[in-house]
Amino acid sequence: xxxxxxxxxxxxxxxxxxxxxxxxxxxxxxxxxxxxxxxxxxxxxxxxxxxxxxxxxxxxxxxxxxxxxxxxxxxxxxxxxxxxxxxxxxxxxxxxxxxxxxxxxxxxxxxxxxxxxxxxxxxxxxxxxxxxxxxxxxxxxxxxxxxxxxxxxxxxxxxxxxxxxxxxxxxxxxxxxxxxxxxxxxxxxxxxxxxxxxxxxxxxxxxxxxxxxxxxxxxxxxxxxxxxxxxxxxxxxxxxxxxxxxxxxxxxxxxxxxxxxxxxxxxxxxxxxxxxxxxxxxxxxxxxxxxxxxxxxxxxxxxxxxxxxxxxxxxxxxxxxxxxxxxxxxxxxxxxxxxxxxxxxxxxxxxxxxxxxxxxxxxxxxxxxxxxxxxxxxxxxxxxxxxxxxxxxxxxxxxxxxxxxxxxxxxxxxxxxxxxxxxxxxxxxxxxxxxxxxxxxxxxxxxxxxxxxxxxxxxxxxxxxxxxxxxxxxxxxx
Numbered sequence: 001x002x003x004x005x006x007x008x009x010x011x012x013x014x015x016x017x018x019x020x021x022x023x024x025x026x027x028x029x030x031x032x033x034x035x036x037x038x039x040x041x042x043x044x045x046x047x048x049x050x051x052x053x054x055x056x057x058x059x060x061x062x063x064x065x066x067x068x069x070x071x072x073x074x075x076x077x078x079x080x081x082x083x084x085x086x087x088x089x090x091x092x093x094x095x096x097x098x099x100x101x102x103x104x105x106x107x108x109x110x111x112x113x114x115x116x117x118x119x120x121x122x123x124x125x126x127x128x129x130x131x132x133x134x135x136x137x138x139x140x141x142x143x144x145x146x147x148x149x150x151x152x153x154x155x156x157x158x159x160x161x162x163x164x165x166x167x168x169x170x171x172x173x174x175x176x177x178x179x180x181x182x183x184x185x186x187x188x189x190x191x192x193x194x195x196x197x198x199x200x201x202x203x204x205x206x207x208x209x210x211x212x213x214x215x216x217x218x219x220x221x222x223x224x225x226x227x228x229x230x231x232x233x234x235x236x237x238x239x240x241x242x243x244x245x246x247x248x249x250x251x252x253x254x255x256x257x258x259x260x261x262x263x264x265x266x267x268x269x270x271x272x273x274x275x276x277x278x279x280x281x282x283x284x285x286x287x288x289x290x291x292x293x294x295x296x297x298x299x300x301x302x303x304x305x306x307x308x309x310x311x312x313x314x315x316x317x318x319x320x321x322x323x324x325x326x327x328x329x330x331x332x333x334x335x336x337x338x339x340x341x342x343x344x345x346x347x348x349x350x351x352x353x354x355x356x357x358x359x360x361x362x363x364x365x366x367x368x369x370x371x372x373x374x375x376x377x378x379x380x381x382x383x384x385x386x387x388x389x390x391x392x393x394x395x396x397x398x399x400x401x402x403x404x405x406x407x408x409x410x411x412x413x414x415x416x417x418x419x420x421x422x423x424x425x426x427x428x429x430x431x432x433x434x435x436x437x438x439x440x441x442x443x444x445x446x447x448x449x450x451x452x453x454x455x456x457x458x459x460x461x462x463x464x465x466x467x468x469x470x471x472x473x474x475x476x477x478x
Contacts, residue, residue, distance in 0.1 A: 021107020022411070023174045024119055029159075032168035034063055035243065037159055038256070041067040042239050046153055048123045048257045049242075050408060052163065053250040054346070059271070060252045063161040064118050064408070070179025071154035073102045073122075074188045076143070081188060083181035084154055090185065095133045096367035099150065103366055106154065109411035111171055116160050117276060117416060119171050122409040123257065124152035125264060125420060128399035131375045135385045138392050144197045145432060146190055147400045147425060151259050152409070154179075190261040192428050197397040200228045202449060208394040209445040215390055216441045223317050224381035224390050227436025228452065229397060235465035238263040238426045245424075248462040249348055253418035255406060264401055265431070266423040267459060269346055270353075272376045272405045273369070274416045278360040280326060284318045284378040285419075286438055287311030287352030290454040291345070302343055302350045314438050315341050315352045321377035321384060322356045328372040330358035348458045366409065376419045379403035381438070401425050402434040422459055431463045 034051070041047040044067025052060035071084025080098035081090040087105040091098045103122075111119050130149045132139055156179070157172040200208070205228045212224050234241050242256040242265045249267045257264040271283040289305040292298030305311060319337060326335045339355035360369075380403075381387025391399075402425070407417035424431040435456045437448050461467065 022109045024109050024111040027170050029168040041065045044068045046258050051254045053246045054252050066155040066158040069153035069155050071181050073152040074148045075150040076148050085179045100367045118408050118410045120158045121411045122152040125406040127401050127404040137388045145194045206445045212439045221387050222382045223440050224387040225379045225438050227434045229434040232431045232463050234431045244462040249458050263426040268418040270419040272417045272419045276414045281357045285351045285353050286315040289350045318377045319354045321382045325373045326358045329364045334359035
């Protein structure tokens with residue numbers, strides 16, 4: 001059964017001849033401490049925290065929390081299953097058809113004015129390996145962690161924190177939606193004791209960079225993102241580790257997700273896609289320098305990044321890729337770049353960020369949007385299909401959630417997904433944390449490796465609650 005047309009436009013109203021599927025109420029709660037709310041929701045089942053913890057950023061106005069979902073969707077490979085108050089299903093076949101059927105069954109809802117970006121609905125992730133359903137790349141690599149390609153949970157009651165006004169609200173249906181979803185099938189669950197593939201040694205990772213440069217010299221690609229993964233021993237609970245992570249490395253697109261059999265801890269600075277109405281935006285990041293130990297050193301490193309021809313070329317290359325991806329689903333002539341190569345300074349690194357925007361065609365569906373844009377260009381490469389083939393050949397394990405997308409799909413079909421970088425997958429007390437960087441023709445392999453360590457150190461310290469030192473041989477755990 002093919003999905004009916006699931007449009008990415010504002011929800012149907014009486015003006016369109018149809019009524020919203022459910023009615024929502026918004027109730028003010030006054031000022032609430034985000035971490036106190038986080039501790040509250042973690043007492044429930046499958047809690048989430050979409051966390052904008054970096055103050056002072058225009059991207060960090062809202063945070064969202066909730067627990068006790070009334071439904072879910074999971075898939076791995078060509079198998080998918082879902083259970084909600086509006087329907088259940090289990091299929092083996094085209095994954096995006098199954099996703100479309102699941103989303104189509106969800107009701108529409110609005111909450112009046114002001115229109116908060118997330119009203120409740122789906123929270124979860126699309127793993128990088130979902131890209132195998134988009135591009136024809138080799139598929140011989142074992143899924144060692146066995147995480148889903150898609151995990152979405154449906155939350156009917158959420159907390160919204162407005163960091164600008166300092167107010168918290170609860171959004172919920174006017175009439176309670178009864179929900180007791182069926183358990184996730186065994187074949188779609190994550191094993192409690194995975195058998196992870198051994199991580200790359202520093203020398204082996206540097207060798208993969210050299211291999212990638214050869215592919216660039218041979219004209220196969222212009223740029224590729226390569227990563228390596230570490231298994232970090234988690235100290236305390238995943239919730240405690242996330243509190244340390246957000247304190248040490250606050251971010252605009254961070255978050256915590258308890259998926260029942262695994263957990264996601266993210267401190268991502270990068271937006272993959274935001275859709276509100278028919279306006280769409282992506283914010284690719286390319287170019288990194290560490291923060292300096294002094295004001296003078298910090299300014300020098302920022303100036304060096306802004307002046308770098310290599311980082312500039314890499315950023316522009318990915319912007320062109322993103323313009324092309326959005327052009328597949330946007331109205332002709334609407335795709336534009338209002339910001340190009342702007343310096344964005346985070347607590348531990350400087351980045352170059354660009355902004356690409358467009359206006360979606362009225363007939364575009366969420367599955368079609370994913371087919372056109374996933375995975376993000378900044379963490380795959382250009383041209384994307386061949387870069388993904390090279391990633392498959394050079395990285396020893398599947399990426400899982402890392403470099404996929406984590407975020408929400410609201411009742412009104414607004415959505416906001418990050419690029420799942422600076423993101424750990426926690427299984428049985430171990431945090432699997434990957435880190436990488438973009439490789440171009442003039443990349444220095446040793447310098448690229450050191451850059452990954454600069455990105456990794458603060459996150460590793462937060463997760464392990466230990467001292468981590470960057471040395472010439474890699475990271476040294478204290």
